[in-house]
Amino acid sequence: MSSDAMAVQNAQIAGRPWVETLHDWVTTVDHKRIGILYVLYALTFLVIAGFEAVIIRIQLMFPHNHFVSPQVFNRLFTMHGTTMIFFVAMPILFGFANYLVPLMIGARDMAFPRLNAFSFWLTALGGVLLYFSFVGGNGLYGAGNAPDAGWWAYAPLTSKAFSPGSSSDYWTIALLVSGFGSVGTGINIIATILCMRCPGMRLTRMPLFAWLSLTMSGLILLAVTPLTAAQLMLAVDRYLGGHFFDTQAGGSATLWMHFFWIFGHPEVYVLVIPAFAFVSEIIPVFSRKPIFGYPAMVVATVCIAFVSMSVWAHHMFTIGMNSYANSFFAITTMAVGIPTGIKIFNWIGTMWGGRIQFKTPMLFCIAFLFQFLIAGLTGVIQAAAPLDWQLGLSYFVVAHFHYVIVGGILFALFGAFYYWYPKVTGRMMSESLGKLHFWLFVLGFHMTFDVMHIPGLLGMPRRIYTYEPGRGWDTLNLIVSIGAFIQGVAVLVFVANLIISYWKGAKAGNDPWDAWTLEWSVSSPPPAYNFASIPRVASRRPLWDLKHPEDPDSRYE
Amino acid sequence: MKAMSALATQPFDSSEDWVLPYRGQVGMASLIIAEAAIFTIFVVAYLYYIGKSLTGPTPSQVLETPIFFTICLLSSSLTIHFAGKFLERGRLGAFLGAWLLTIVLGGLFMYGTASEWYRLIYEHGLTISTNLFGTTYYSLVGLHAFHVTAGLVMLSIVLIFAVAGRVGRDQSARINVLSLYWHFVDAVWVVVFTVVYIIGR
Numbered sequence: 143m144s145s146d147a148m149a150v151q152n153a154q155i156a157g158r159p160w161v162e163t164l165h166d167w168v169t170t171v172d173h174k175r176i177g178i179l180y181v182l183y184a185l186t187f188l189v190i191a192g193f194e195a196v197i198i199r200i201q202l203m204f205p206h207n208h209f210v211s212p213q214v215f216n217r218l219f220t221m222h223g224t225t226m227i228f229f230v231a232m233p234i235l236f237g238f239a240n241y242l243v244p245l246m247i248g249a250r251d252m253a254f255p256r257l258n259a260f261s262f263w264l265t266a267l268g269g270v271l272l273y274f275s276f277v278g279g280n281g282l283y284g285a286g287n288a289p290d291a292g293w294w295a296y297a298p299l300t301s302k303a304f305s306p307g308s309s310s311d312y313w314t315i316a317l318l319v320s321g322f323g324s325v326g327t328g329i330n331i332i333a334t335i336l337c338m339r340c341p342g343m344r345l346t347r348m349p350l351f352a353w354l355s356l357t358m359s360g361l362i363l364l365a366v367t368p369l370t371a372a373q374l375m376l377a378v379d380r381y382l383g384g385h386f387f388d389t390q391a392g393g394s395a396t397l398w399m400h401f402f403w404i405f406g407h408p409e410v411y412v413l414v415i416p417a418f419a420f421v422s423e424i425i426p427v428f429s430r431k432p433i434f435g436y437p438a439m440v441v442a443t444v445c446i447a448f449v450s451m452s453v454w455a456h457h458m459f460t461i462g463m464n465s466y467a468n469s470f471f472a473i474t475t476m477a478v479g480i481p482t483g484i485k486i487f488n489w490i491g492t493m494w495g496g497r498i499q500f501k502t503p504m505l506f507c508i509a510f511l512f513q514f515l516i517a518g519l520t521g522v523i524q525a526a527a528p529l530d531w532q533l534g535l536s537y538f539v540v541a542h543f544h545y546v547i548v549g550g551i552l553f554a555l556f557g558a559f560y561y562w563y564p565k566v567t568g569r570m571m572s573e574s575l576g577k578l579h580f581w582l583f584v585l586g587f588h589m590t591f592d593v594m595h596i597p598g599l600l601g602m603p604r605r606i607y608t609y610e611p612g613r614g615w616d617t618l619n620l621i622v623s624i625g626a627f628i629q630g631v632a633v634l635v636f637v638a639n640l641i642i643s644y645w646k647g648a649k650a651g652n653d654p655w656d657a658w659t660l661e662w663s664v665s666s667p668p669p670a671y672n673f674a675s676i677p678r679v680a681s682r683r684p685l686w687d688l689k690h691p692e693d694p695d696s697r698y699e
Numbered sequence: 700m701k702a703m704s705a706l707a708t709q710p711f712d713s714s715e716d717w718v719l720p721y722r723g724q725v726g727m728a729s730l731i732i733a734e735a736a737i738f739t740i741f742v743v744a745y746l747y748y749i750g751k752s753l754t755g756p757t758p759s760q761v762l763e764t765p766i767f768f769t770i771c772l773l774s775s776s777l778t779i780h781f782a783g784k785f786l787e788r789g790r791l792g793a794f795l796g797a798w799l800l801t802i803v804l805g806g807l808f809m810y811g812t813a814s815e816w817y818r819l820i821y822e823h824g825l826t827i828s829t830n831l832f833g834t835t836y837y838s839l840v841g842l843h844a845f846h847v848t849a850g851l852v853m854l855s856i857v858l859i860f861a862v863a864g865r866v867g868r869d870q871s872a873r874i875n876v877l878s879l880y881w882h883f884v885d886a887v888w889v890v891v892f893t894v895v896y897i898i899g900r
Contacts, residue, residue: 253722329729337722363733371740378838383828386744386838392751392831401740 171255172670173240176262178566180237183266184230185637190273191225194218196630199623205611215607216290221272223293224313227409228320229269231551235416236265236327238558239355241566243331245661245668246349248340248677253333261326268320275312289313292605294402297387297395300376311380314373321370328362331355340660342679347699349659349682350433353440354419357447358412364451365408372401396461403454410546411450415443417514417554418485421507424561425489427657428504429496432683432695435488442481442488449478459527460534468527475525482518486511501655502576506557509584513549520545520595535605538598544591548629556583556636563640564654568666569647575639582632589625593618658683723876731883734846738887741842742894745835749899752830759900761823768811769892772847775804776885779854779878786871795861801881802858805851812844836895843891846884853877 167175198218201209210218240258244251252258272289279287289309291299300310335356339348376398378384385391387398426433433439455463455471463471489511498504520542524530533539556579563571597615609615653662660677661668663685681687681695749758782797816837819825827837857877860866866874 254726257726325730325733329726329733332729333722333726336725337719339719341717359729360732363729364736367733367736368740371737374737374842375741375744375838378827378834384834384838385828385831386834392748392753393834394747397744397747401744404740 177241264323279309369405434491564650586628
């Protein structure tokens with residue numbers, strides 16, 4: 143497009159009333175705009191839920207602290223967990239998948255654009271419903287104004303007797319509604335990948351990002367739906383007087399645990415597989431080498447998804463299952479370590495012998511490798527049921543899963559932001575602010591979550607609103623809290639970088655990283671139709687073939 | 700920019716056949732997988748709570764096997780299959796007849812469920828809050844009945860279009876997607892029937 147035409151278009155855009163622009167965004171069915179909406183929506187909730195985490199850490203900074211009441215503390219950790227999983231992590235990953243999958247497989251949009259918009263607005267409605275509980279949660283009883291039963295909401299805490307008012311209902315309905323949205327997105331991604339690939343884009347040539355998105359979507363279909371079913375049962379109990387989880391009438395509280403964790407554990411993989419996807423795209427580009435062991439990576443991912451369906455009860459060792467169940471779930475849990483190990487070796491194999499460029503996206507991915515490994519190792523030791531009896535429900539567990547979610551998923555996500563931001567906005571993110579963000583976040587992360595393992599080992603239970611002095615937890619908790627504040631500052635640097643770079647960042651051009659996947663072949667930001675004419679591909683790195691016609695990959699595949 | 704746009708036109712291997720599955724079928728298959736997981740959880744809950752009710756009535760006291768209505772629903776799978784075949788061959792009259800028959804059979808099944816619920820509620824006093832059997836029975840059968848109802852609504856919409864002359868051979872791929880959903884609803888009934896009326900008693 144010539145610069146004149148661009149200038150005319152810009153003038154037209156500048157001249158439009160903002161209501162029209164807003165209307166465009168609200169009614170859009172364009173996968174790129176919906177992707178951006180998902181990400182902005184999730185970032186808003188990231189700040190909210192991060193703020194909740196900071197309040198929790200202020201309360202736990204000193205023994206016998208009175209910053210918030212025990213009731214408020216319960217609501218804070220419930221809302222923090224629920225928000226971070228359902229309204230930060232899931233939508234932000236859906237946003238990236240939405241934006242990138244059609245571009246990577248050479249399609250003009252998702253398979254079902256209107257279903258896509260519908261799914262987003264369902265998820266958005268879910269988040270609004272959850273936070274509306276602060277206003278409407280009192281119901282008719284005037285007791286409790288936000289969900290406070292923990293993010294896994296064990297029975298009987300959610301029964302009418304222990305959770306009067308409407309706060310648990312808002313929790314149930316918010317998750318039900320956003321769950322429908324997730325399933326819609328999952329269906330859409332699967333149909334897009336299977337039915338919308340450009341000519342030549344065989345399954346064996348798809349970027350790993352697309353493969354991993356496909357696996358994640360399959361997992362959504364099988365893992366989010368049990369939660370939907372369990373939430374329906376909980377709604378039957380609360381509204382219609384049913385007895386599913388009512389122990390007074392023969393119902394079982396344990397059954398809720400099973401149903402929740404049949405969702406809850408694969409959910410971890412729904413979140414971490416997209417993180418693997420980011421890393422699998424970023425590491426090759428900044429190592430200047432194709433991904434090592436592509437087929438092994440695909441097989442390992444699908445294996446992880448399969449095995450993750452049969453490990454859920456390792457969250458329930460402490461309730462006292464029989465030894466057969468304990469052994470089964472301990473073995474399957476340890477087995478997850480094998481395909482995960484394959485993936486880590488492959489990433490290292492990709493970096494091995496490469497000309498590594500330590501740009502911000504790569505820094506986050508390298509940190510991801512180390513931290514995700516440690517997170518996996520603390521997971522494997524907890525798979526041993528006897529050890530878990532000691533550590534279950536302690537701060538060790540809290541440290542472990544935050545290591546996975548923050549040290550693994552969030553680091554990969556930050557890397558993805560720095561990597562694809564130029565494509566989405568046409569501007570580079572600031573490298574200096576990016577490095578500041580990285581080092582501050584690494585410092586804060588390790589101060590918080592490395593140290594947090596120790597009070598857990600010393601016996602500090604999770605979800606307590608305060609503790610007595612002199613148990614050896616005081617200094618440790620102070621360090622953990624200070625680390626949390628540093629992470630908060632680092633996230634503010636990141637948000638500032640996002641905002642400043644949007645106006646002040648250097649122009650990115652089509653392909654700032656000299657990358658190989660199809661999204662870098664179109665302008666930044668891509669036009670509404672993505673590809674003027676549908677591309678044809680002959681290898682896993684179509685842009686390499688284009689840039690090196692004398693030595694194309696297609697010759698070796 | 701110029702080099703990039705060359706990507707679109709460069710014929711790497713134009714000889715390759717490029718046929719991808721129909722997105723409607725893939726989308727519906729994915730939805731069916733998701734729905735199957737939901738039903739699985741409800742079936743597990745039903746099986747787990749068999750015989751755990753603290754008060755009556757129990758399944759063996761009040762449940763009667765709905766054989767006629769089961770035959771209705773299962774044969775509607777056949778009629779919708781033939782309706783799809785008729786449409787593919789362009790026999791619109793036969794399509795309309797088979798489609799209408801499908802709706803009638805589905806409607807009969809829903810009548811069967813409604814009359815069974817009426818009998819259970821008014822003659823035996825079994826409601827969703829009576830005992831665990833009531834809770835699990837009405838939830839599982841109700842969830843299935845909800846899916847039948849949703850299917851009937853979609854079938855009826857197609858019927859309206861068909862009567863208005865808007866359904867032809869061009870739509871047969873979409874009709875087959877709906878047909879896939881209907882087969883799923885029937886298959887779920889086989890499981891629900893086995894669990895509730897055979898194992899559950």
